[in-house]
Amino acid sequence: xxxxxxxxxxxxxxxxxxxxxxxxxxxxxxxxxxxxxxxxxxxxxxxxxxxxxxxxxxxxxxxxxxxxxxxxxxxxxxxxxxxxxxxxxxxxxxxxxxxxxxxxxxxxxxxxxxxxxxxxxxxxxxxxxxxxxxxxxxxxxxxxxxxxxxxxxxxxxxxxxxxxxxxxxxxxxxxxxxxxxxxxxxxxxxxxxxxxxxxxxxxxxxxxxxxxxxxxxxxxxxxxxxxxxxxxxxxxxxxxxxxxxxxxxxxxxxxxxxxxxxxxxxxxxxxxxxxxxxxxxxxx
Numbered sequence: 589x590x591x592x593x594x595x596x597x598x599x600x601x602x603x604x605x606x607x608x609x610x611x612x613x614x615x616x617x618x619x620x621x622x623x624x625x626x627x628x629x630x631x632x633x634x635x636x637x638x639x640x641x642x643x644x645x646x647x648x649x650x651x652x653x654x655x656x657x658x659x660x661x662x663x664x665x666x667x668x669x670x671x672x673x674x675x676x677x678x679x680x681x682x683x684x685x686x687x688x689x690x691x692x693x694x695x696x697x698x699x700x701x702x703x704x705x706x707x708x709x710x711x712x713x714x715x716x717x718x719x720x721x722x723x724x725x726x727x728x729x730x731x732x733x734x735x736x737x738x739x740x741x742x743x744x745x746x747x748x749x750x751x752x753x754x755x756x757x758x759x760x761x762x763x764x765x766x767x768x769x770x771x772x773x774x775x776x777x778x779x780x781x782x783x784x785x786x787x788x789x790x791x792x793x794x795x796x797x798x799x800x801x802x803x804x805x806x807x808x809x810x811x812x813x814x815x816x817x818x819x820x821x822x823x824x825x826x827x828x829x830x831x832x833x834x835x836x837x838x839x840x841x842x843x844x845x846x847x848x849x850x851x852x853x854x855x856x857x858x859x860x861x862x863x864x865x866x867x868x869x870x871x872x
Contacts (some may be wrong), residue, residue, distance in 0.1 A: 592870045593630040597640045598659075600803070607647070618647070622866040625649040631870055634863065637782040639802040658806075660856030661787045663715055668793035668847065669768040677769040680762075681754065683722065689700075689721045689752075691770035691794075693785045694777070696729035696738070701754055701776030701799065706751060707822035708776075713750050714831055719833075722752045724766050726829065772832055776807035778819050780804050787854050790814070790846035795839055797828045807854065811838075813845035869870060 599608040603618075611617040614853060625633070626648040633649060635641035636659035644654055667723065669677070675685060683689055689707060694700040702723065709721040729735035742751055767773065773789035773796050780803035787807060789796050798804045800816040808814035817824040832839050 592632075592750075592865070592867075594632045594634060594870070597633055597644050597719060598781065600639075600779060602645045602779045607643075610768055622647050628653065628830075632866065634866065637803055638806055640781055654868055656853055657859055657866070659782055659784060659787075660854045660859040661791050661850065663791050663851055663855050663857070666767070666788045666791035666850075669764075674768045677765040680765055681722070681724075681752075681758075681769055683752065683769050685721070686718065687769045687816070688716065688719045688843060689722050689769060690719060690772050690774055691724065691766060691789075692774040692776070693724050693766060693789075694775070695731075696723070696725055696735050697731045698734050699778040701774075701778060702734075702818060703741060704776045704822045704825060706738060706741060706747065707775050708774075708825035708829060709750055710745060711822065711826040713829060716833070718831070719829075720750055720752055722770065724758050724763075725755050725810060727754045727757045755867075764787065764792065766792050766855055767870065770794050772797065772829060774825070775799065776817075776819070776825055777801060777804065782806060786814070787850055791850040793843045793847050795832050795842045796846065797825065797832065801834045813842055813849050815842070 601607045602861050605622045606614065607617045610620055625644060632653055632655055633644055634657050635644055638656060641654060641656040645651060652728060664756055678685055692705045696702060705721060705733050709719060712719045742748055773794050775783055775786050775796060775798035777799055779801050782803045786796050786798055786804055790813065796808065798808055798813040798814060798816055799819040801819055808816055810816040815828040817828050
């Protein structure tokens with residue numbers, strides 16, 4: 589091509605199971621990615637997180653062809669709302685005004701830890717009956733077998749009153765209302781490249797409880813702008829949620845520092861500007 593070639597590394601590695609997920613066989617998948625990165629038939633790779641950046645270098649990418657520019661969010665779209673607007677957002681999704689809404693806004697796939705979130709809600713509800721779990725992506729689950737497993741567990745444990753499913757598909761352009769209707773956002777993922785839902789919630793001024801995994805650790809410092817827990821551990825998850833609900837000082841601190849973190853490091857306007865500067869540099 590008579591052009592500069594720039595591409596992105598944005599498909600989360602999870603050794604020894606996958607690198608980019610193009611092949612089911614891990615060794616073949618790894619070799620495929622190594623071959624692309626070592627061929628050098630491109631001008632630059634832009635990584636959207638430090639985890640992506642480090643993974644590319646480990647696979648053989650030359651350091652002079654790597655650039656770290658964080659993925660970002662629109663901080664004007666994902667920004668704190670007034671109490672009146674937040675109550676209005678609850679009406680949109682038929683969420684009870686007096687409830688404590690925990691939202692898990694990810695795709696319905698196993699690595700997002702949805703079943704652990706259901707179990708954590710089950711634990712919390714034994715002491716706090718106003719807590720409800722909202723799963724806004726459940727109308728059209730990405731993994732239908734996993735969705736069936738979740739529904740079977742809810743039915744078996746008689747948890748239907750504490751889990752809220754959307755009545756229609758929710759478009760991403762309405763996700764600011766989903767966050768606004770929430771008291772807390774969960775990201776109990778098994779692994780992440782960065783975790784955009786975490787950033788969106790932080791931008792909205794909603795406290796976040798997430799798992800201590802690659803990617804998410806780049807945006808959340810536990811106790812400062814969120815709480816991190818061990819993955820696949822619904823007991824720790826429940827304790828962290830309860831701690832945020834009961835400790836107002838901690839909650840206020842997390843909300844304030846979450847917005848501050850996003851504005852300073854993950855603001856898409858700044859990151860677009862950095863990307864443009866890289867393009868100008870490549871063009872000489």
